Amino acid sequence: MPMQVSAPTPSITPRHLPGDLAVWFFIFAELAVFGILFIGFGVARSLDPDTFAAGRQVLHPWTGLINTIGLITASYLVATAVQRLRHRQPGVALLLWGAIGASSAYTFGKLWEYADLYGNGYNLGTDTFFMFYFFLTFFHFMHVVLGQIILVVLAVKVKRGDYNGDDMNGMESGASYWHMVDLVWLVMFPMLYVLA
Amino acid sequence: MKYESQRVAMPYFIFALVLFAGQILFGLILGLQYVVGDFLFPEIPFNVARMVHTNLLIVWLLFGFMGATYYMVPEEAQTELHSPLLAWILFWVFAVAGTLTILGYLFVDYATLADVTMNKLLPTMGREFLEQPTITKIGIALVVVGFLYNIMMTALKGRKTVVNIVLITGLIGLAVLWMFSFYNPGNLTLDKYFWWFVVHLWVEGVWELIMGAILAYVLIKVTGVDREVIEKWLYVIIAMALITGIIGTGHHFFWIGPPEYWLWLGSVFSALEPLPFFMMVLFAFNMINRRRRNHPNKAAMLWAMGTAVMAFLGAGVWGFLHTLAPVNYYTHGSQITAAHGHMAFYGAYVMIVLTIISYAMPIMRGRPYGNSNTAQVVEMWGFWLMTISMVFITLFLTGAGILQIWLQRIPESGDALSFMATQDNIALFYWMRLIAGCFFMAGLVVYFGSFFIKGQASPAEEVRGPATQEA
Numbered sequence: 001m002p003m004q005v006s007a008p009t010p011s012i013t014p015r016h017l018p019g020d021l022a023v024w025f026f027i028f029a030e031l032a033v034f035g036i037l038f039i040g041f042g043v044a045r046s047l048d049p050d051t052f053a054a055g056r057q058v059l060h061p062w063t064g065l066i067n068t069i070g071l072i073t074a075s076y077l078v079a080t081a082v083q084r085l086r087h088r089q090p091g092v093a094l095l096l097w098g099a100i101g102a103s104s105a106y107t108f109g110k111l112w113e114y115a116d117l118y119g120n121g122y123n124l125g126t127d128t129f130f131m132f133y134f135f136l137t138f139f140h141f142m143h144v145v146l147g148q149i150i151l152v153v154l155a156v157k158v159k160r161g162d163y164n165g166d167d168m169n170g171m172e173s174g175a176s177y178w179h180m181v182d183l184v185w186l187v188m189f190p191m192l193y194v195l196a
Numbered sequence: 197m198k199y200e201s202q203r204v205a206m207p208y209f210i211f212a213l214v215l216f217a218g219q220i221l222f223g224l225i226l227g228l229q230y231v232v233g234d235f236l237f238p239e240i241p242f243n244v245a246r247m248v249h250t251n252l253l254i255v256w257l258l259f260g261f262m263g264a265t266y267y268m269v270p271e272e273a274q275t276e277l278h279s280p281l282l283a284w285i286l287f288w289v290f291a292v293a294g295t296l297t298i299l300g301y302l303f304v305d306y307a308t309l310a311d312v313t314m315n316k317l318l319p320t321m322g323r324e325f326l327e328q329p330t331i332t333k334i335g336i337a338l339v340v341v342g343f344l345y346n347i348m349m350t351a352l353k354g355r356k357t358v359v360n361i362v363l364i365t366g367l368i369g370l371a372v373l374w375m376f377s378f379y380n381p382g383n384l385t386l387d388k389y390f391w392w393f394v395v396h397l398w399v400e401g402v403w404e405l406i407m408g409a410i411l412a413y414v415l416i417k418v419t420g421v422d423r424e425v426i427e428k429w430l431y432v433i434i435a436m437a438l439i440t441g442i443i444g445t446g447h448h449f450f451w452i453g454p455p456e457y458w459l460w461l462g463s464v465f466s467a468l469e470p471l472p473f474f475m476m477v478l479f480a481f482n483m484i485n486r487r488r489r490n491h492p493n494k495a496a497m498l499w500a501m502g503t504a505v506m507a508f509l510g511a512g513v514w515g516f517l518h519t520l521a522p523v524n525y526y527t528h529g530s531q532i533t534a535a536h537g538h539m540a541f542y543g544a545y546v547m548i549v550l551t552i553i554s555y556a557m558p559i560m561r562g563r564p565y566g567n568s569n570t571a572q573v574v575e576m577w578g579f580w581l582m583t584i585s586m587v588f589i590t591l592f593l594t595g596a597g598i599l600q601i602w603l604q605r606i607p608e609s610g611d612a613l614s615f616m617a618t619q620d621n622i623a624l625f626y627w628m629r630l631i632a633g634c635f636f637m638a639g640l641v642v643y644f645g646s647f648f649i650k651g652q653a654s655p656a657e658e659v660r661g662p663a664t665q666e667a
Contacts (some may be wrong), residue, residue: 022428029436029471036464044460124457131457 018082018175027180030143034184037139038191041132045196048128053130055129056196058122063109064193068128068185070105071144077102078151082175085158088165096155098146100177106185110141133192140184147181150174197559199270201277206560207287208263209553213644215294216258216546220637222249227630231623232484240302248301253541255294258336260549261370261406262290262343264606265363267556268413269347273354278346286342293335297328319380323391326377333377340371350528359413362434373397385453392448399545400444400469400511404437411500414555415480418497420488429479437472437653444469447519451528459521466519470512473504473544480504491651493558493566495575499551502583506543507650514539514590519557526605531597531622539590542582550579550643558652568651578643585636589629595626603634 013129017024081095114134117123124134154174157163163171197203211548222245228235236245270277300309306327312330315321320330328336344367351360374609376393412430416423446462479500491497514536518527527533554575558567566572603619613621 020428022432025475026432026435029432029439029468032471033439033464035467036467040460040464125455128457128460131460135457135461 006018018168019176020169023173023176027176030107030180031184034136034140034187037132037136038187041136041191041196044128044132051127052196055127055133056193058120059133060113060116060118061193063113064189067109068189070102070109071182071185074099074103074106075098075179078175078178082168082171085163085165085171086168092163093155093158096151096158100151100155103144103148103151106144107141110137114138129196136188136192140181140188143181143184147178150177197271197564198274199276199285201280201567202267202270203560204277204280204283204287205263205267205556206443207284208259208266210257210457211287211291212256212263212549213553215259216254217640217644218298219249219252219256220633220640221602222252224630224633224637227626227633230626231630244301244306248298250325251301251327252298255298257545257549258307259290260545260553261367262408262412264549264552264556265343265347265367267425267552267560268363268410269360270354270482272357272360272413273351275350275354278349278353282342282346286339286346289335290339291341293332297332297465300329301327301340307469318378320378323377323380323387325395326391330378333374337371337374340367340374344368344371357423358430359416361408362405362412362430363409365591366402366409369402369405387610388448388452389454392445396445397442399540400441401438403545404441404472405434407503407544408433408437409546410471410552411476411480411503414496414500414551415483417555418489418491418493419483419486420482420491425486426479426483429475429483431471433475433479436468436475440465440471447521447524450521450524463519463521467516469519470508470516473512476509478505489592491566492655493555493572495572495579496551496555496566498576498579499547499554502579503543503547503551506539506547506583506586508543510536510539510543510590514594520577523553526601527597529626530600530605531593531595532601535593535597538593538601539586542586547583557647564654565655566653567646568569568649568653571646572653574642575646578646579637581642582636583638583639585632588632589636592625592632596622596629599625 016044019029056137081092081099084090084095085092117130122134123194124131151174154171157170225236225240225245226242226249229245233242247510266277266283300313304312306321309329310316311320313321313331314328318330320333321327326333341667344364347364347367351364376390379390381387381390408430412426415421416426431498442465443461444466447466448459449462483502484497484501518524518532518536545553558564567575599622603613603621604615605612
């Protein structure tokens with residue numbers, strides 16, 4: 001007698017990709033770029049651990065920590081903004097502006113760090129560690145700035161009433177991109193400031 | 197054809213194909229000179245034949261891009277071309293100047309050519325691919341500026357579409373980067389920098405925008421898939437092309453003298469350059485699977501799929517093969533480079549121009565649904581003969597390259613063979629490459645033959661699903 005197989009319980013919320021598929025292609029491609037750079041960093045460090053350890057000593061972990069807190073806070077605010085928009089609650093634009101403000105802790109912190117290091121004679125060509133440090137963080141910095149521009153666009157569109165919660169595609173796409181940028185930093189911070 | 201002025205694309209396409217035939221002819225001459233060194237010497241020495249081969253390629257692709265643009269922009273903008281007369285004048289200027297330059301290469305020795313064209317007033321000659329006399333370079337710049345003016349006036353007065361925006365951005369980039377060909381610094385490292393700013397940022401930068409736009413346009417036309425879907429893909433593809441391609445220029449900086457960090461940046465970013473090409477494959481096949489109609493011009497659809505696949509293989513895979521600095525240390529400037537160059541140019545740029553010709557030419561010749569079935573079958577034979585021949589050319593050159601590296605580059609001690617001794621050892625590959633080249637020429641003849649077959653496709657099998665307004 002065949003065994004009775006019970007059908008799996010249907011999930012309550014249907015599977016849903018937040019944002020546009022095209023943005024996810026973009027995100028995966030970006031993660032691939034960063035991923036390969038991280039692998040390169042690991043390989044280069046294993047070949048020359050002393051240079052990397054010496055380079056790390058020069059960095060400012062406190063600035064790195066403040067940058068991290070700024071970005072995590074911004075991500076929290078963006079996620080809250082998405083939830084609020086979905087449930088048609090007020091304050092979405094304000095949350096987005098808050099995220100831009102919080103992430104500015106990162107942008108200004110980074111700029112200060114660059115100015116400080118550059119003033120002390122460190123640059124892209126100093127050694128392999130600083131090549132990775134400057135290139136990786138500046139490449140990421142540009143992504144944060146792009147993310148901030150996207151958040152500004154989203155905030156303006158929400159304010160103008162272009163987004164009312166019916167169609168979450170634009171908002172979720174922008175938020176997904178932002179979280180990717182945040183995620184990359186969460187790997188980079190310990191990698192550059194602590195483990196190197 | 198919705199607008200009469202689109203017809204100005206026709207002479208551009210025809211002239212492009214004539215130059216294409218010339219390029220292949222010189223390719224065969226070169227292929228033979230590889231193994232029979234004094235063939236046609238002293239009339240056409242190897243370096244001259246090579247210059248003609250590569251310059252014809254660049255010029256005919258430019259003709260192809262211009263033809264494509266004259267065809268696409270009015271239809272996308274839904275308006276007549278700003279000035280068909282200007283397009284005709286520029287066609288003749290460019291055709292005459294291009295022909296004179298090639299004849300100059302062939303009938304005057306290069307030093308004399310530099311003298312008579314007064315190169316010393318603004319020395320720009322003597323660099324690979326940019327061998328054109330300064331006066332020709334100025335001519336190209338003027339033609340492109342006139343062309344851009346005509347195109348932008350057209351685009352601005354009509355409907356703004358993503359295809360037009362991407363295409364014109366690519367063309368503006370092409371024009372702007374061309375300016376670097378006029379700067380010829382004495383420092384060899386700087387010289388190479390600026391040389392690559394033209395060469396690399398063309399083929400691995402702005403030309404990819406042009407290619408993406410043409411591919412998107414043809415896919416919109418033959419599949420009837422919604423414009424929004426195709427535009428979204430186009431945006432992602434060109435974003436990836438620029439992200440990887442611009443810093444990817446670094447893979448040319450490995451051994452020319454700049455700081456060491458280029459070994460890393462060049463390796464990492466160019467390792468990702470296959471991504472946009474891979475996306476183009478997904479893009480083309482996805483759109484064709486989701487097609488809303490069976491366009492009777494099947495040949496154009498074949499070219500569109502073919503260009504995506506071959507560009508990925510040639511530019512993506514064969515580029516990746518030797519792009520990482522530790523690998524490139526051995527492969528630099530070997531036959532591997534030649535293998536990559538052949539398949540990448542054919543797959544990406546030759547095939548995209550042939551795609552738009554395959555789509556647009558029948559329409560301009562009064563066959564809105566494409567050529568007759570017979571003509572299409574012959575064209576597809578041309579497609580397969582040329583494409584398969586190119587695959588073999590690439591494989592034979594790759595074989596030659598691997599052996600070359602093994603004999604000439606890898607041995608650490610004094611066992612390494614000299615350049616010429618190595619060449620003798622890989623001659624068999626060159627002979628096989630020459631045979632594959634002859635098949636390519638045969639494919640080209642078959643392809644040309646398809647243009648002379650009369651008749652047109654019928655619209656009978658046109659609709660597959662609900663047609664869209666774009667279809």
